[in-house]
Amino acid sequence: MIKALGYFIEIIRGGLITTRHFVVNLFYHILKVLGIKTKRKGSVTIQYPEQKKEIASRHRSLHRLMTRPDGKPRCVACMLCVTVCPSECIYVEAAEDPDPEIQKYPAKFIIDLGRCCFCGFCVEACPEDAIRMDTGNVEFAQYSQQDLIYDLDKLIG
Amino acid sequence: MQERANEMIKIFIDEKPVDAEEGTTVLKAAERAGIHIPHLCYHPAFPPEGSCRMCLVEIEGFPKLELSCSTVVKEEMKISTKSERVVEARKAVLEFLLAEHPLDCPICDKAGDCKLQDYYYEYGLFESQFKETKEKREKKLKIGKSLILDQERCILCTRCVRFLKEVTKTQDLGVFHRGVHSSVNIYEGTSVENNYSGNLAEICPVGAITDEDFRFQTRSWFLKEGESICPLCSRGCNILIEYHPGFSRFELPNRVYRIKARENPEVNGFWICDRGRYGYSYLDEGRADKIILNKIEGENVLTWENISEYLGEKINSMSSAKKTSGIALILHTWLSNEELFLLHKIFKKDLKVEKIFFADLPEGEADGFLLTSEPSPNRRGAQEIGFDIKAVDLSTLADGTDFLLAFGPFLSGLFSPKYLKGALSKIKRKVLFSSYSHELNSLFDVVIPVALIAEKEGSLTNVEGIVQGFQPALEPPGESLPEWKVLCDLGKELGMDSKFYSEFPSPETILSEMGEKIPFFKKKND
Amino acid sequence: MTETLTEMLVIFIKIVCALVWLLALTLYLTWLERKESALIQDRLGANRASIFGIRIIGLFQPFADAIKMIFKEDFVPPFSRKFLHTMAPFISFFFVAITIAAIPFGDTLRIGNRTINLQILDFNVGLLFILAMLSLGIYGIIISGWASNNKYTLIGGLRGAAQVISYEVALGLSLIGLIMVYPSLRLSSIVLYQGELLFGFLPKWGIFLQPLGFGIFLFAALAETKRVPFDLPEGESEIIGFFTEYSGLKWGLFMMTDFMEVIIVSTLLTTLFFGGWQVPWLASDGFHFPWGGELLLPHVVVILLQVAAFNIKVFFFCWLQILIRWTYPRFRYDQVMDLGWKLLVPLSLVNIIGTGIIMTI
């Protein structure tokens, strides 16, 4: 019986908590409508397309390929990223560079972002620091899967 | 190459008693006992050189560490391969080897197969203590028809030099300069042009010699190995076919990326010739993967089952005299022993077919070592089975023939299309079993795609009469079937001796049958 | 003749007004639900629907929803029983909507010498009528569960039936005490009784006379609406519920029924326990305060005050129900049954006996 009463009290308390939130938030909203500036806000919502959340520095966003000072890709087509990628969404085709100090460069470098799970393993695996996920771009949704297949030009650009 | 029948002595490796042949080296004895001693310059094909110092072991009673590759075993020798001293020594050796090594594994084709890399990982020297800059050397030196030498990666094991000295005897490479400046190079004005040059890339323990054919194509860890036999000449060298199983999302241009030698002391030792090594495009190029029906009256058949039924019906409806004179067969020597045996049994023995021809590639030149002049891997087998190897004679072939069964893709290469068309147009029914699509395939009523040697099971008889079995290394493409399967089905349709065409035929059972019928195959098949 | 015609016209107008009131409130209850839940959870809630760029805190959202539902594909699964599948939402909707007929919105309005009841139909068994209609509504749910021919919908339908039947008992019993106090089943009379005063200052509202009855009725009525925490027939996280196979407007009808039930329950709570349209101390000619003051008002103002009081009370209960829905988690099925049969039913019996004893004293 006492236990049941305890439940009952807690139920009421729960109701009071939600009521408090309702009333307090409503109060701050009204203040805002009346043009009174307060430190606290009525909601924590970020109004997305107009207002954007700041991206953390370690956030993994759209990939990019780094370049050498002369604009050639830094990537040496070692295919370690291809090997490590759990989604098997990277494809690299190597070719011979005339410069014997470079030797190998990617003739094709394709990431199928439609499959990528943004684990960042490719970045970890790369011995040349040639691929990074620091563009801060998280808005690259497309209407067709085909448009999510990024090639060398798009990744460097 | 065998050193059998030597007396066995007892030695102790890592406190484990091990039997070793007298006169063998510590490294070989350990290898035999399943204990791996790291080594780089030692190669079983050559006498020990002792230049890399990786193989150091501790032997009781010897004050210093000894080279296991060149120390001969003695009775009661106590060897330790894992003691602290040994491990420290190996680390030191590795550190020195790496002192001048560029460590460009990301762009090195050897990565994944590289012994230096493997040992480096095993002994975990992850911090370099050298502050000095490394010696600059030639990084991309073309030393032969398809070989590229990177002197920086070379660890001066001289395997390549020894290969050219002892196997090909051409001696194009040598070690030049002294001390830290020493490097491998070609003698001026020469170049590694022999037919065995590809082996250099394989025996180089690091990525110093790379193969232009394989260079940058893919990474070795993606590849899978399948054992097979090279069908490009009658030597029957044992090979490893390295193929890419494919990525789930992206299509690859081809399956097979390289061919490597597979050790077989009786046939090819450790080597294969360049023809076999680089001539693998036949595995992927122009393959037929669908049954093609050009003309079969009144029928709408597309599976092999239907077609075999149809063929069986047509042959059974001929009179036996007609079968003898009206059926013609074109065979080739890429067929396995088992397949040739079935063909012999069905057509020569039972149907008494007279017109049996062989269409093979024209003879080439032998090179005096492995490569023979016959580009037909099973000519000897065909002879032993009892075929009389006759070249195709188109006028005899077409004369009075109602039914032609042609095997192999080589016919179109032997005659001009016009001539061939004229001859074939006289024959009423024509069936082709070929692995390749070719425009002249349209001359036949039906074209059945068949598997290649790398894709089926069977055995071949090489030029020396050695019968070698093989298992499929690759999947046959599309609807391709192995010929033995085709022939078993056909035999069943013709209502023949059920022993051969049992419910689940296999080349193995066929070969054991052959052993009973033909003594030649018996003794090889013990 | 003209008398009957005007009578009919008046009734017609009353029906239209009541329905418009009900539907508009339903529509805006969806808005209220969104906003209230948002405020409870420190969010903003739907605020994007706009007309010519004017958003006014998402007030157009219900219209956007309606448009969306109208244009959505009305999918009837090929394996369903088509006729029943189509009928089910209409049955649900109808039986809930019709209950509004018996609810008194205010006192009698006098225009000239004509008196108009602010109630569509003044039944003498109004209370029973409403209870009956509410329990008939469950047929819509059972039929939809059955006709969709899908095991989850069927489970949903069965749960709904079991739950509604169980709580019907408590609901009915909790009102017995009330009927003993206000000896009438006519809702208008019940409201009128509540206009009297207890001890000279306390309005004779149901809540004061029947506090226990009120509690039981509140719980039972919440269970009747089939919303969280009693949303077992729906159970979004487990079985999705009886309307799994519905889409577009038919699904919308179920949703509206849901909200309408909330409104009906609120009107009932208001009418039975909070004095309906009564404003404390307001008689038909103005306020008579218990401490002796008086404020006389014209008839129209009195009626307006009464209607406003009714609306405010209804609105408050809607708010309360939404608050409850966004505060508590769903009961487990056995807990629901336990609560109904082992707590509410015995308590309502106790309530009846207690009321009887007090009344005889």
Ligand code: SF4
């Ligand atoms: S982030 Fe992960 S899944 Fe995406 S490409 Fe890189 S390794 Fe592959």
Ligand code: SF4
């Ligand atoms: S791991 Fe880096 S260098 Fe290697 S292929 Fe990928 S991006 Fe290029």
Ligand code: SF4
């Ligand atoms: S030879 Fe071996 S260690 Fe050297 S770069 Fe190539 S893979 Fe790396």
Ligand code: SF4
């Ligand atoms: S090129 Fe290769 S095989 Fe030749 S010496 Fe150097 S490491 Fe040895």
Ligand code: FES
């Ligand atoms: S293997 Fe013995 S010294 Fe190289």
